[in-house]
Amino acid sequence: MSTSAPAPGSRRVYAGQSAEERDAARRARLLAVIHDVVGTHGYSALAVERVCTAANVSTRNFYQLYDGKEAAFADLYDDLLLGLGEQVAESLVATDGQPLAQRIPAALLAFLKPTFDDLRTARIIFVEVVGLSARIETTRLRNREKLIELIEAESRAAVVRGEVVDRNWRFAALALIGAATATALDWMLQKHRPPIEQLERELGELAVTLLTLDPRDAS
Known part of the structure; x- marks a missing residue:
């Protein structure tokens, strides 16, 4: 502006x-x-x-x-991301004191739900911003970094509580964000979409698997 x-x-x-x-x-x-x-x-x-x-x-x-x-679109993108961030913050407040296996899936769905509710928002967040310009890409990566830091912080706190085994939390956060956004985009682009409840359940299960499964069990 x-x-x-x-x-x-x-x-x-x-x-x-x-x-x-x-x-x-x-x-x-x-x-x-x-x-x-x-x-x-x-x-x-x-x-x-x-x-x-x-x-x-x-x-x-x-x-x-x-x-x-471009400046006007960047303002819209910032506005949408601000709203999604507020949804995540509200979810974390609502789940305060609950284990990681409940907090992170709830926060993830709080971030994604507005895009499921309005496919115009989904198209902007998942399609139109990718590679559009250096200015938009900087905003996209900055906000992705905020999500990574949030997941890392919540996961490390869960380690201290003895809920999960410590691991490379940045890798886990990137895997979760990448998989969730790709899955949400695929759902959006399908002509015959499966029920949103199914998608939400699967994304919740994905979050739990990536963040709580003991990596030593896979060896």
């Missing part, structure tokens, strides 16, 4: 809204349209003029908020 200072007088109230409130409302409308366009037709279908028309935002106001469509 633009960091330039507001023009003189831009903070005055108009129609009961401050300049900041009007900008927030424009941003919300723009992101809703971008979510629909990219989630339905792909990033290549995104055009500033069409987005502005659909969102009832002038192009002048658009460029006061963003330097182009």
